[in-house]
Amino acid sequence: MGKTLYEKLYDNHIIYKENNDTSILYVDLHLIHEVTSPQAFSGLRLNNRSVHCSKKTFATMDHNVSTKTNDINLLNNMARNQIQALLNNCRDFNIPLFDLKNENQGIVHVIGPENGMTLPGMLIVCGDSHTSTHGAFGALAFGIGTSEVEHVLATQTIKQKRYKTMKINISGTLNNYITPKDIILYIIKTIGVSGGTGYVIEFTGETITSLSMEGRMTLCNMAIEMGAKSGIIAPDIITFNYLKNKKFSPKGSDWNSAIKYWKNLKSDHNAVFDKSIFININNLAPQVTWGTNPEQVISIDEPIPLIKSFQNIIKKESAKKSLLYMGLKEGVFLTDVKINKVFIGSCTNSRIEDLRIASKVIYNQHVHSRVKAIVVPGSKLVKKQAEKEGLDKIFINAGFEWRLPGCSMCLGMNDDQLNPKDRCASTSNRNFEHRQGRNSRTHLVSPVMAAIAAIFGKFKDIRKLL
Ligand SMILES: CC(C)[C@H](C(=O)O)[C@@H](O)C(=O)O
């Protein structure tokens, strides 16, 4: 029997097999950020341990950095302490760091891939749930807890159980201005927020192989939002072209041998998945969340579901609670609801393609007078590229604020927060209660939907505007 890509990646990293289901795996890349690493370093210091392989550890500052200034003295106390701790820890343990002055600084899941740190076949961990993003390159990548961060720092290994395998095959062609974000929201709506629990999901099919790396990252980024351990996509020519000549990508003959190895990183034709799901996205409409979990999704031309339409009692109760929190009513169309904030950013949708498509739909238009809209590029490199292409001017001329890179309003650990009852079109990945600020109301959408909402002050069906 053949092996799935996940099984190959898992088996390739075993250095000690406890039993059939649990092994100690070697970690090729350990990414760290300021929020989940301070206690791990304290643990090391307390036990007089060193970092086993500082060259395979990499740090950035993203979660609570300001998007208005690079001066850490202007941050709030908690942010400043965490940033200062990361600076000290990286200095003391000799760990490379993209600090706020570095031209490569940015969100951890943006900087790894764009600098060629994230490579096919690697095992990548980070104290952050959206580490699954890196799976888009055919790497096994997942989030870990703070005590595990300490363990990886000390040993460069991680104890892991073997997960079940799920294949999600996507067929069909995306229409103009319908994006990978719409695909993943639709998938989560279809299988639910716990549909992936216990699995590593491999996305396959003709739609996936035609997606850019940016699009594939958006998909794998949100695999975690359906409960999966991770999402992966087999690397191909699009992956190789993306990685060629990146800062840390292999060069010369190393590149050629890497490609030779990477080409084997796919599920065998006779591999057996524990579960397979087939989804067709022909005629997919723009998707938008109406509730407070990422499966509460509708197409923009559908009304919010009626409470009586939920068969499952838990989902019914959750829908009632969500509507109350969101200040919405069943049966209403979201195209009739006003929004007053727009956030284009986060590790889901802050890459150059996201900014290109968002700027395209707002070109020569102006942000609605009710709306405050911000664009937060995922990294300094994304920002620089966007500025080179003049995208910043398009956004600024339209009335958007053009900010410095970071997680920003995705989780509001800095000043970028919604006020109570603000209603936000957000390109991020989580719409939980209070996620973007106390009593904030988040609608997860694609960069196209968010950009259009900024112009009209409400959601629009882009297909009708074309
Ligand atoms: C702060 C961090 C632990 C958290 C995560 O792991 O996901 C954050 O990135 C988030 O998106 O909520």
Ligand code: SF4
């Ligand atoms: S952008 Fe949001 S989801 Fe991504 S790592 Fe930062 S806080 Fe988490």
